[in-house]
Amino acid sequence: MRFDGDCRVLAKERANTRFHGRIEGDRPCAVPGCPEPGEFRAPPLEGASSDGPPAFRWFCLEHVRAFNAGYNYFDGMTAEEIHHAQRPLAGWERETRAFARAGGGDPGPRWHDFADPLDAISARFRRETAPERSDGKPLSGQDRASLKVLGLAADADRSALRKRYSELVRRYHPDRNGGDRSHEALLQKVIAAYQQLRQAPAFA
Template sequence: MAGAFQYKPKFVDIRVRPPKAGEAEQADDVYALKPGERRCDHPECSMPASARAPKSRDLMNEHYWFCQPHAAEYNRNWNFFAGMSEGEIRARQEAEQTTGGRPTWDFKASRMSREAASFTASFSRGKGGYQDPFNMFGHGGFGPGASKPAPEPARRLGKLERNALADLDLDENAEGPAIRARYTELVKRCHPDANGGDRSAEHKLQRVIKAYQALRKAGMV
């Protein structure tokens, strides 16, 4: 009876292809990004980003991408009214109550309308009884001051970049050479070897290194 029901496997040679060079290391790396994933924007974080957060109240349409732990940390430290005076906060709250924070428009034609542009063009060409050869009224006449270069737009920085510049004791207009020079100066000043082994400035040194890495990741250095 036992011999009649003896198990006989159909496949006796099941072979598995050995991994190619580099596949074993990639399989062991649990932090390796999968296709289509992006790295977390937090400095020194290699986890995939799954949540986004606005860079600042002035850049609500520009976002950082964080993993869940760093997104939670960013949200805990978020303060929409940071850097605003009491009057600005009160004005913002009143605008939220009256218009919901949405922009409003006047019924009259603005200076950017087609009618205003037509009048400006006629005024600058001397039509309508007016001439402005020296561009005294700033309407783009044909005088010496007719063409003025447009002012350059102010730099748009997010919260991480502003905090990093503050940790390096720099203002928001600091460029790459100034950032590198201040970073080198602070590292030499705060390193324990420069203080006779004193580690009191070690926390400041870590913040300086972290700030410099954040600015490098943002492409500012």
């Protein structure tokens, strides 16, 4: 990039290199006799035929602007066809294919069990497609994490929750282990998991 002491010239050159739609290359402009490189793509000529897909035309900036100015989407259409294409609902009448499986509901994304701290997607999918509690009560991602800490199944009830909590507190509390405080971190996790679950809808 050239710098000649004039910031305006430098800014102009920088803007040109980032012109929207410009694709640099050594293609010549499609207009006969034009010495500029063809850096802007345009549709192929109407009626051009080949064995493969039609090749695009490439124009310089000046000629692609002229092409765009003269382009008419409705060229060759009858008045009735133009009216039909301009209707607000044009295109909405076409039938779309169904995405649901023939044998049942949506299988869901392959990533439905990804780590989702806010439980914005994965828990909703699990609730709708594979409920894990016989009573139908929903479990959030945090509920499942807390159940894992306590070693409880998803179908555990409030009574089982209290019983398991008491067992683990007795197991990890220093007073039950001769003052050994090596399990304090586990004890804190157990307490936090219990407090979270006892207020969860599944254990209400």
